[in-house]
Amino acid sequence: MGKILETEVLIIGGGIIGASVARELQKYKIDVALVEKSPNLCSATSKGSHSMIYWGAEMAFSLVLKSIMAPPGTELYDPEFPFLKLAKKGFDLTDNLFHELDIIHSHPSIIIIARDKEELEMLRKLEEISNDLTDKMGGGKVQMIDKKALNEMEPNVTGHAIAALLDESNLIEVFAPDYVFALVENAKDNGCKVSMNTEVKKISRKNGVYTVETNRGTIETEFIINAGGKYADYVADMAGARDDWGLAFNKTQMMVLDKRLKGLVNSVIMGAPGPGVFDFLLPLHTGNLYVGCGTYEPVEDRDDAATVRENFDYAIEHARALVPAVSEKDVITSFYGTRYWNTRDPESHIIEVSKGAPNFINLVIKLPGFSPAPAIARSVVNLLSDQGLQLTEKSYFNPIRKRIPRFGMLSNEEKKELIAQDSRYGNIICFCETVTEGEIIEAIKRGATTIQAVKYMTRAGMGRCQRNFCGPRVVEILARELNMPVNEIVYEKPASKDILF
Amino acid sequence: MSNEKQISLDVVVIGGGPAGISACLELSRLSNLRIGLFDRESELGGMPRSCHIYFGMRDRKRIYRGQTYARKLDKLIRKTSVKIYTEATVLNISAAGNKGLHRIDVASPNGFESYESRFVLLASGCFESSRGARMIPGERCSGVFTTGALQQMVNLRHQKPGKRALIIGSEIVALSCAMTLKRAGMDIMGLIEEDHNLQSYSSVAKTMSLFYRFPIYRGATVRSILGRERVEGVELVRESDQKVFRLQCDTLVITGRFRPDSGLIDGTLIERDPLTLGPVVDDSLETSVSNIFAAGNVLRGANMHDLCALEGKQAAQEILRRSKGYVCSEDMSVVFRAEAPIRYIVPQKIVIGNTKSHRFKRLCSIYSMQVEHTVKNPTIKALCDDKTIWTKSFSKLVGRTRKRLPIKNFDWKKIEKGKEVVLSLRN
Numbered sequence A: 001m002g003k004i005l006e007t008e009v010l011i012i013g014g015g016i017i018g019a020s021v022a023r024e025l026q027k028y029k030i031d032v033a034l035v036e037k038s039p040n041l042c043s044a045t046s047k048g049s050h051s052m053i054y055w056g057a058e059m060a061f062s063l064v065l066k067s068i069m070a071p072p073g074t075e076l077y078d079p080e081f082p083f084l085k086l087a088k089k090g091f092d093l094t095d096n097l098f099h100e101l102d103i104i105h106s107h108p109s110i111i112i113i114a115r116d117k118e119e120l121e122m123l124r125k126l127e128e129i130s131n132d133l134t135d136k137m138g139g140g141k142v143q144m145i146d147k148k149a150l151n152e153m154e155p156n157v158t159g160h161a162i163a164a165l166l167d168e169s170n171l172i173e174v175f176a177p178d179y180v181f182a183l184v185e186n187a188k189d190n191g192c193k194v195s196m197n198t199e200v201k202k203i204s205r206k207n208g209v210y211t212v213e214t215n216r217g218t219i220e221t222e223f224i225i226n227a228g229g230k231y232a233d234y235v236a237d238m239a240g241a242r243d244d245w246g247l248a249f250n251k252t253q254m255m256v257l258d259k260r261l262k263g264l265v266n267s268v269i270m271g272a273p274g275p276g277v278f279d280f281l282l283p284l285h286t287g288n289l290y291v292g293c294g295t296y297e298p299v300e301d302r303d304d305a306a307t308v309r310e311n312f313d314y315a316i317e318h319a320r321a322l323v324p325a326v327s328e329k330d331v332i333t334s335f336y337g338t339r340y341w342n343t344r345d346p347e348s349h350i351i352e353v354s355k356g357a358p359n360f361i362n363l364v365i366k367l368p369g370f371s372p373a374p375a376i377a378r379s380v381v382n383l384l385s386d387q388g389l390q391l392t393e394k395s396y397f398n399p400i401r402k403r404i405p406r407f408g409m410l411s412n413e414e415k416k417e418l419i420a421q422d423s424r425y426g427n428i429i430c431f432c433e434t435v436t437e438g439e440i441i442e443a444i445k446r447g448a449t450t451i452q453a454v455k456y457m458t459r460a461g462m463g464r465c466q467r468n469f470c471g472p473r474v475v476e477i478l479a480r481e482l483n484m485p486v487n488e489i490v491y492e493k494p495a496s497k498d499i500l501f
Numbered sequence B: 001m002s003n004e005k006q007i008s009l010d011v012v013v014i015g016g017g018p019a020g021i022s023a024c025l026e027l028s029r030l031s032n033l034r035i036g037l038f039d040r041e042s043e044l045g046g047m048p049r050s051c052h053i054y055f056g057m058r059d060r061k062r063i064y065r066g067q068t069y070a071r072k073l074d075k076l077i078r079k080t081s082v083k084i085y086t087e088a089t090v091l092n093i094s095a096a097g098n099k100g101l102h103r104i105d106v107a108s109p110n111g112f113e114s115y116e117s118r119f120v121l122l123a124s125g126c127f128e129s130s131r132g133a134r135m136i137p138g139e140r141c142s143g144v145f146t147t148g149a150l151q152q153m154v155n156l157r158h159q160k161p162g163k164r165a166l167i168i169g170s171e172i173v174a175l176s177c178a179m180t181l182k183r184a185g186m187d188i189m190g191l192i193e194e195d196h197n198l199q200s201y202s203s204v205a206k207t208m209s210l211f212y213r214f215p216i217y218r219g220a221t222v223r224s225i226l227g228r229e230r231v232e233g234v235e236l237v238r239e240s241d242q243k244v245f246r247l248q249c250d251t252l253v254i255t256g257r258f259r260p261d262s263g264l265i266d267g268t269l270i271e272r273d274p275l276t277l278g279p280v281v282d283d284s285l286e287t288s289v290s291n292i293f294a295a296g297n298v299l300r301g302a303n304m305h306d307l308c309a310l311e312g313k314q315a316a317q318e319i320l321r322r323s324k325g326y327v328c329s330e331d332m333s334v335v336f337r338a339e340a341p342i343r344y345i346v347p348q349k350i351v352i353g354n355t356k357s358h359r360f361k362r363l364c365s366i367y368s369m370q371v372e373h374t375v376k377n378p379t380i381k382a383l384c385d386d387k388t389i390w391t392k393s394f395s396k397l398v399g400r401t402r403k404r405l406p407i408k409n410f411d412w413k414k415i416e417k418g419k420e421v422v423l424s425l426r427n
């Protein structure tokens, strides 16, 4: 296969990390390309993520939870951990980034409840760590609240709660694909080349230039950024760039509940951490309730995302222990998320130039990956510059991206105007989420080629009927706009030919 | 919002399926009210447009194919003065000012409009619970549909979704699904029902399985859907001995477990029944908001279309009475409550007080219930304050199938106003 591209920097992977780097590098006068093996961005770890951008109580929670699960006596809180600094820096950059990229998000409070004395002790510990974090690095303080104050704020929380820890300022809620798609759209607008369905298979280096073989042809590049996420080890091995790390995984099953529960709770409701227990209910900006009550399960095959029946019962039971009004009648979908981290130093990210391969940067990110993402992207700029890449700022960098109009969220006047401009905005395709033909066509214009990409970019099919009505219509619109036969339109991954979805 | 223009109507009917159209036919036959019928599809007719078991028995006293029946209704309604809006999706229902009027906002390719009217009839139908809602575990592969999506693809869009299909569920709609699959030229690899009994009249199901030559697996639960990209089969567990076995397919159709398409009542004052997930109605099919009525499948999930049509007609008659000045006086207001395995009772309330009247006898006929799964030799008991007011034994109640609830046989003397009547099942 022939050469398809020459570039200075090639980013492998279109998850949150690859996307963040792609956008950040657009600020400089260099050629950048991003390849993603699947037909959609945000298709691996980033897809199955809670994608909360957090600091404060939630960060303290994750540290305490890990300490509980580590061998007795282990304390995993050290304010000097570099990953904490990056998370805080990323957190601080996020609001402005979301503003520039017009990404819908919300700032819910977090309420961690205690149902007995032991849990109350846990809350005190969380309070201490969280306030220590924010004292040292900035951020809003958390506070304990009593049962009465809790009931006033969140009357639907379990009556067994005796007290709670309240964090009002350290969380941003976002739909992961919204974030990743927006970054890449903006990167593309600024000149980044993006190629989907492009899997890197082999990497070689000659005369200071990498030749990267993909299923679509070869790419020549000076620098490689390995943002392969949960496949980063495979990518590194292709270039002999894996130094001394490997990847480890675990996974958790989650579910999403019907938006008729909108307003049932307005804050994230979490249970106190216990061994392997991480229970929370997250109200999404869409009105749905996200149930993050799952266990940490071992992973044999990193691509195995088959849901398991026992987990449904577990999730409902644990969700009810937080908010009793939750019921299985409101479940609309469920899925697995698979976490990855490095085995060399599990408490750190790997953000470094490989010892084995020059100009090859590995980005092996531990949890949380969304919180530090904008800061990690900046670190990559520094690494590239250290490696001698000339980085001159572009005066014409355009940080602004406008999202696809969300018909359902507009005022009546705006709706009227939009339909008057383009009648396709009056043709409702997804009834549950009020998504119009106009929005779907705009998503296709911006690069959607699969049913899943349309779903991620517009919410068509994400409502309570789960594509019962709109599924076949979306296929028809995709086929028409892409000038393809209907039976070649796929849901996510290419399937055999004479078959739909 | 107050200075926006609204188009004024007397009755807004949301949904042009059998229930909505029948209501419009009745209203236009008996009154000069200004009626608007709204449907989001480009054609009227509702669900029968895409399904093809025989239609029209009880309402039109004749038998039609689904599409023919839909066209027939369309033709009849177009002869009346009812204003028809197609490709017109009703986005929400709200109160218009303080005169007790209602307002709906409608989007269509022709523009965005608001309408104001005294009466609203919600007849927006239902859909089948998705795989996600039924919590069927396994891979998240493509090739998994509901009957509704399958029938839309095959009957309206002339697409062939695959070659070899498995059907999950045995409610009547599963048989409609089998016919559609055959029509699309697909092989049926089997029908899976987790209960030991079929959830429809077993003689019909068995005849069909012989005719189309597919096996029926009863008492078997799907443990996992297999296939990373396209569905490749399912792993079943047989309840009796916990034996696990696999079946192959490239298409999986998940049938039944209907739920009302009642998104329009989200965030309104219209009360929702947590059991049906549709609106709560009384004997006039009126919801908890005055002059907003509901009829058809939006009340409780799928029922035969002819009953939906008759319900639409009944709601129309109530609207007419109301428009002529009749005021509803709540002289009874008894609430019905179903205990599992009874899935629901619809209507959920009765307000009419005179249990001797003709009207009462006529209204009684619309009460129905459904059991969660097929039960043999059950006895149903209705209690009010621990007093038994009705009891009846059956040889069998078929799961997820409508059963008339003969409330006129209840011992109404023992029922006090404002009380709750609880229906329970023993077997």
Ligand SMILES: Cc1cc2nc3c(=O)[nH]c(=O)nc-3n(C[C@H](O)[C@H](O)[C@H](O)COP(=O)(O)OP(=O)(O)OC[C@H]3O[C@@H](n4cnc5c(N)ncnc54)[C@H](O)[C@@H]3O)c2cc1C
Pocket (backbone or CB within 6 Å): A012, A013, A014, A015, A016, A017, A018, A035, A036, A037, A038, A041, A042, A043, A044, A045, A046, A047, A048, A049, A050, A051, A052, A053, A054, A198, A199, A200, A201, A227, A228, A229, A230, A231, A232, A235, A252, A336, A337, A338, A339, A340, A365, A366, A367, A368, A369, A370, A371, A372
């Ligand atoms: C259940 C769960 C909950 C989480 N909750 C949070 C949270 O609340 N907050 C938070 O900040 N973080 C959270 N995380 C962590 C966060 O999701 C990850 O840190 C982040 O998604 C990692 O992104 P990534 O871009 O590194 O990896 P990925 O998303 O895995 O992206 C890698 C991409 O590279 C592509 N790729 C791989 N190999 C090749 C190749 N050879 N050629 C071309 N492309 C290739 C892949 O297809 C993929 O798209 C959570 C994770 C999970 C699983």
Ligand SMILES: Cc1cc2nc3c(=O)[nH]c(=O)nc-3n(C[C@H](O)[C@H](O)[C@H](O)COP(=O)(O)OP(=O)(O)OC[C@H]3O[C@@H](n4cnc5c(N)ncnc54)[C@H](O)[C@@H]3O)c2cc1C
Pocket (backbone or CB within 6 Å): B014, B015, B016, B017, B018, B019, B020, B038, B039, B040, B041, B044, B045, B046, B047, B048, B051, B052, B053, B054, B055, B088, B089, B090, B091, B123, B124, B125, B126, B127, B128, B147, B148, B151, B173, B176, B261, B264, B295, B296, B297, B298, B302, B303, B304, B305, B306, B308, B309
């Ligand atoms: C998959 C499936 C298969 C079936 N198969 C059979 C069968 O073979 N035989 C049989 O007798 N019965 C069958 N039924 C049942 C039968 O179709 C219904 O009983 C009958 O159609 C119900 O009539 P309805 O008027 O209540 O609802 P529907 O026929 O569903 O009509 C509702 C109408 O409302 C419209 N609508 C909804 N919301 C809005 C809105 N917001 N704005 C504008 N318009 C709106 C819809 O477009 C639709 O046209 C089946 C039902 C389903 C779902």
